[in-house]
Amino acid sequence: MAQAGTLEIQHLRKNYAVNGATLNVLENINLSIRPGEFITIVGASGCGKSTLLRLIIGLDTQYDGDIFLDGRRIRDTGLDRGIVFQEHRLFPWLTVRKNIETGLLNNTRFSEAEKEASVRAHIELVGLQGFESAYPHQLSGGMSQRVAIARALVNRPEVLLLDEPFGALDAFTRHFLQDELLRISSEEGITMVLVTHDIEEAIYLADRVVVMQPRPGRIRRVVDIDLPRPRPRNSEAFARYKDDLLKDFSVGEHPEEILAGNIEQPA
């Protein structure tokens, strides 16, 4: 795996026009992400963390400043980036296999044999062997999310973006998929950027946690997590990081709720 997947975000600024007024959603975001690094972004509602992902994936190109992926400025959506949303967004009329194959429709780099191999490898990677011909409505939330992850990875992108991917899942499934994600991250060496409002999840997964704050959306600080993996959630060191990060949310927020992941997100 080449050391591709460097994300450079410089002086990023994003405004929305809402009823004639200008709303500053992101203000002066600067962030350098190394290849293969696992970044999590936490922040309260309206801090612009999901908007940041939308800009990186290329769904929205109206912004000031720069986002570079391996030195190239991002102008559109592309196969070098994959994304997983909170809702799996699988195509209900396609089977698991066909859904994953859809990710390859625009791929011209792979030969047919490579495509087939990639689909098979990614079904295996997310542990969905035997469910290839199931339809999305037959899958549980956790399984659907695995399909979505496989579909996002099937092009072998350099960066995988995840927008609260486990937010709608029960705690057990969430913990399980977090471990799966770490395994995939170490196996594939892909740069990961995961947005969450669950601080525990952020610490558990990340090499670095980016804390954002709203009005306007900006980076408050970046915290290195120097803990060996796997990280016991009940260890003292883990708790220290948690306490430290929770301080950022103590003013006018409800830490317990943030911890439990109960803070409402805007649509």
Place this chain on the structure above:
Amino acid sequence: MSAQESILELPAARHAGRNPVLQAGLHALRRGGAIFVFFLLWELAPRFGLVEAAFLPPISQVLATGWKLLLNGQLPQHFAASLARSAAGFALAVVTAIPLGLAIGRYRLFAQAVNPLLEMFRNTAALALLPVFILFLGIGETSKVAIVFYGCFWPILLNTITAVVTVDPLLIKSARTMGLSPVRLFRKVILPASVPTIFVGVRLAGAVSVLILIAAEMVGAKSGLGYLIIYSQYNFQVPEMFLGIVSITVVGLLINALLVALEHRLTVWKRSGGEA
């Protein structure tokens, strides 16, 4: 007493679950019971003088007449004439309205602009336009196929437009992150996502095609089930008239069954296997 009886019946029904034949019989009874009672009443009411048998002959007499017309070729001839007209108009509407609806739906602004006009056309009862069609196209086959086409066109068109416009934007966004080109996006996402809603229009049109055709055949035709009904009524051949009515019901049921089967095939992903 009767309440007690119905309670006592329950375990029997549950036992029937183990006997496939009995279960099938109970199922048929549950599904067909009401229809059976209806035909029984139809048979008995004229026989016992509850209604004038000259106006409502027993169903057995209607069916006997049907058998006679079947053998002398009259019924197949009318049946085929009606089916051909309604199928032609309906098929024409399907092949024109769906592509047009897809095209209009893709351009949201255009769709918004023409929608009031389309709504107006749809709400202009097709039958009210029948005299206009006859004026322009005569009383031959063309005017009848044309009016069926007209009646079928609008529900299909409007549903197709709605289908395209209301495709889940999240799915479109998701497809865009996979770098799908607009053409691929349309073929792979918008089209399949639209199928269920388009079919609502197609099934509506199926019912409309029969309805309008019969009325058109009553006004000006020399064959067809609508003609059979009105002609029999003029000549006071009441069993023939009822036969025509029953035949139309059969045509309607056939068309609907066909469309349901087709829809089932196209939307197999909605319910295939497993959990309901």
